[in-house]
Amino acid sequence: MSLRIDSFFQSFHGEVLAGPAQFFSIVGDGLTLIGICIFLFLAGMIFRSEHVRKSGMHGFAAILAASFFVLLFKITFERPRPGFHDTDILVFLKNPFIFDFDGRFNSFPSGHTTVSFALAYALSKSYPRLSPIFYTLAAMVGLSRVYLGSHYPSDVAGAVLLGLGSVMFLFYQERKQWQDIPSGLFLALAMFISFFKLGSLLLFDVDEAVYSEATREMLGTGNYITPSYNYEPFYDKPILFYWLQAAAFKLFGIAEFSARFVSASFGVALAAMTFFFVKRLYGRTAGILAGVCLVLNLEFFVYTHAAILDMMLTFFITASLYSFYLGFHQNKEKGSHSANYWYLLSWAFAALAALTKGIIGVLFPAMIIFLYLLAARELREIKRLLSPRFVLVFLAIASPWYIAQLSMHGWDFFNAFVIKHHFKRYTGVVTGQSGPIYYYILVMIAGFFPWVAFLPHALYKCLKEKGLYLFWTIWFLAIFIFFSLAGTKEPSYILPVFPAAAIMAGLVIKSLIEGGMEKTWLAISCGFLIITSLLMAMLFFLFPAILSVYLPKEILTGITFPPKPFLWGIAATYLAIALLAIMILKRRHLFSIGGIAAATAVLLILIRVYVAPFVNIYLQKTLYQYSTYARKNLSSEGVLATYEINQPSIAFYSRRGILKLEGEKGVKELAEIKKSKNILVITNKKYMQEVEQKAGLALVDTDGRFALFSNKQVVYDAR
Numbered sequence: 001m002s003l004r005i006d007s008f009f010q011s012f013h014g015e016v017l018a019g020p021a022q023f024f025s026i027v028g029d030g031l032t033l034i035g036i037c038i039f040l041f042l043a044g045m046i047f048r049s050e051h052v053r054k055s056g057m058h059g060f061a062a063i064l065a066a067s068f069f070v071l072l073f074k075i076t077f078e079r080p081r082p083g084f085h086d087t088d089i090l091v092f093l094k095n096p097f098i099f100d101f102d103g104r105f106n107s108f109p110s111g112h113t114t115v116s117f118a119l120a121y122a123l124s125k126s127y128p129r130l131s132p133i134f135y136t137l138a139a140m141v142g143l144s145r146v147y148l149g150s151h152y153p154s155d156v157a158g159a160v161l162l163g164l165g166s167v168m169f170l171f172y173q174e175r176k177q178w179q180d181i182p183s184g185l186f187l188a189l190a191m192f193i194s195f196f197k198l199g200s201l202l203l204f205d206v207d208e209a210v211y212s213e214a215t216r217e218m219l220g221t222g223n224y225i226t227p228s229y230n231y232e233p234f235y236d237k238p239i240l241f242y243w244l245q246a247a248a249f250k251l252f253g254i255a256e257f258s259a260r261f262v263s264a265s266f267g268v269a270l271a272a273m274t275f276f277f278v279k280r281l282y283g284r285t286a287g288i289l290a291g292v293c294l295v296l297n298l299e300f301f302v303y304t305h306a307a308i309l310d311m312m313l314t315f316f317i318t319a320s321l322y323s324f325y326l327g328f329h330q331n332k333e334k335g336s337h338s339a340n341y342w343y344l345l346s347w348a349f350a351a352l353a354a355l356t357k358g359i360i361g362v363l364f365p366a367m368i369i370f371l372y373l374l375a376a377r378e379l380r381e382i383k384r385l386l387s388p389r390f391v392l393v394f395l396a397i398a399s400p401w402y403i404a405q406l407s408m409h410g411w412d413f414f415n416a417f418v419i420k421h422h423f424k425r426y427t428g429v430v431t432g433q434s435g436p437i438y439y440y441i442l443v444m445i446a447g448f449f450p451w452v453a454f455l456p457h458a459l460y461k462c463l464k465e466k467g468l469y470l471f472w473t474i475w476f477l478a479i480f481i482f483f484s485l486a487g488t489k490e491p492s493y494i495l496p497v498f499p500a501a502a503i504m505a506g507l508v509i510k511s512l513i514e515g516g517m518e519k520t521w522l523a524i525s526c527g528f529l530i531i532t533s534l535l536m537a538m539l540f541f542l543f544p545a546i547l548s549v550y551l552p553k554e555i556l557t558g559i560t561f562p563p564k565p566f567l568w569g570i571a572a573t574y575l576a577i578a579l580l581a582i583m584i585l586k587r588r589h590l591f592s593i594g595g596i597a598a599a600t601a602v603l604l605i606l607i608r609v610y611v612a613p614f615v616n617i618y619l620q621k622t623l624y625q626y627s628t629y630a631r632k633n634l635s636s637e638g639v640l641a642t643y644e645i646n647q648p649s650i651a652f653y654s655r656r657g658i659l660k661l662e663g664e665k666g667v668k669e670l671a672e673i674k675k676s677k678n679i680l681v682i683t684n685k686k687y688m689q690e691v692e693q694k695a696g697l698a699l700v701d702t703d704g705r706f707a708l709f710s711n712k713q714v715v716y717d718a719r
Helices: 002-010 015-027 030-046 050-077 088-094 111-126 128-147 153-175 181-195 207-221 240-252 256-282 284-295 298-304 310-334 336-357 360-375 381-385 388-427 439-447 451-465 467-484 491-513 519-541 543-550 564-585 589-610 612-633 649-654 663-673 685-694
Strands: 639-643 659-661 679-684 698-702 706-710
Touching: 015 128, 030 050, 030 111, 050 111, 050 153, 050 181, 088 612, 111 128, 111 153, 128 153, 181 256, 181 284, 181 298, 181 589, 207 240, 207 256, 207 649, 240 256, 240 310, 240 336, 256 284, 256 298, 256 310, 256 491, 284 491, 298 310, 298 439, 298 491, 298 589, 310 336, 310 360, 310 381, 310 491, 336 360, 336 381, 336 388, 360 381, 360 467, 439 451, 439 467, 439 491, 451 467, 451 491, 451 519, 467 491, 491 589, 519 543, 519 564, 543 564, 564 589, 589 612, 612 649, 612 679, 612 706, 639 649, 639 663, 639 685, 659 663, 663 679, 663 685, 679 685, 685 698, 685 706
Parallel strands: 639 659, 639 679
Antiparallel strands: 679 706, 698 706
């Protein structure tokens, strides 16, 4: 949609409108607007008009506030500018910076538009009768940025909301004497962490690429009922994620940013919901602490930046459980009528979870609620929860798509979706990896660091006191044990325990700050933090040397390591966490916890900026180059094939279906196809000899891991 509007504006390009567009773009420049505010301030001083002087001051404050949020959002979203070229992202990956000074990845939001509307709002407060003029000028600035090709329409639309919102927040806080600043800062942190550099990594194989390709094909075919991958029915997951990702593609275009937009948005929503929920139960301090524990960890950071459905699933499961908890306790306090609203919401969110990932969307809320009522000796509440109207709401939301799939595809759908991707995935290993029974203990240590240090104390308090921690402990243990017993294990599966873990850790930290944590548990938690942090610091300090010992030389030659100063910076951050843990033992509780949170945020930023790009280059760069080469140089009659590899990013970036071939039969098929059609083949290095000698194709390029073959003499240019 944004791209269509942009094309509409580009159709009016010409010399007649270019001049006015340049003029309004200059008007919206930050220096111009600051000059206007200085002029008003000086005019007020000269003519002794307090009203005019204050209007200049308020306008300047509005510009500063808006500029701060613009900078934060540009760093966070890092959206490619219009005119983005395929090779730009590779240049950016090879030269990572926290801020893109070249201006190719800072399209959202439009800075000119943001500060123009911020100033328009501030001046309209001082001169209400002139507000139509102020807003008209601001709108012309925004339109000029789209017309000149500097921004997408959605960049300008977002800038309007940001400009007005930032100044409204400024004036609101001024009236409230800045009492809500901590809450506002937490929500800003959640958005920053969730969206930070969202679009400047290539999609990773397999999951990110396969879901995004399925959505791209949905848009191309117009089939919004049955997902497809490689233009064949794809029964892996239900439909809701694809619908929302398709909406993001429609709004922002088909790109990495829009592919991950759904996960990032649900990450922000999950953080905000958790904050307000805990605030309602235990106060603002507990809400912020639980929210910080939820947001500042590696698992949350990774899955808000992944174009997969686990963050969305976690939101709906969490919303269902929060709704039940509020309804159950309101029922005890105010009677059954006040609980019905929350129980209805609980069922509705469970239905949306079932439309996101199937049976576990309703299984987890049902299992946790039952176990909690059993432990609390309140099983009679189940009768009220199973009210027919609640069940009907669930069925009305969740069942239509499943009924449609069963009626359209019958056994094929049931066998693939229910048997393969539910029962076989749980009892065996399906398209994933297995692991020992303690697999998720390691995931929690790495993924929930540093707050995992406080979880053992929370579990102990539940066993000792029950009450405050009972629901969160049952939630945590039920899902944790369920997946620990599963055959297929993936780090993302355990994500739904993180809201419960964050609440438990947050409550323990609140007790620590208030001086209520036992010395023994304090020593255990801090000791764990110190030892783990020192080990991680040593790992990053010696990272290249360790890999050179354990990895084969042929793999090492294809790896570009981050510069050592950045690895040492990560090591230093872990050392800082260890020192802050020591300070907790010295009773500097609040300062130390704040320092650990800040160090964790720095750690996530450093890993994302200076480690993730090099991993992305190693895993995806060559496939991206081969795929975009095929998109540009292979005609619609030509064939793009893969041999003995499963890399869905090839389909996504080539924007076409892939002929997937394997074994001796695949080699023979390649030999036949090359006689009549132009063909490009992407394969792994170890299969080069088979493709070259048995199929008779010519090597076009290889990077040491993958190889590109063709039946034509071609000149390959990776740029």
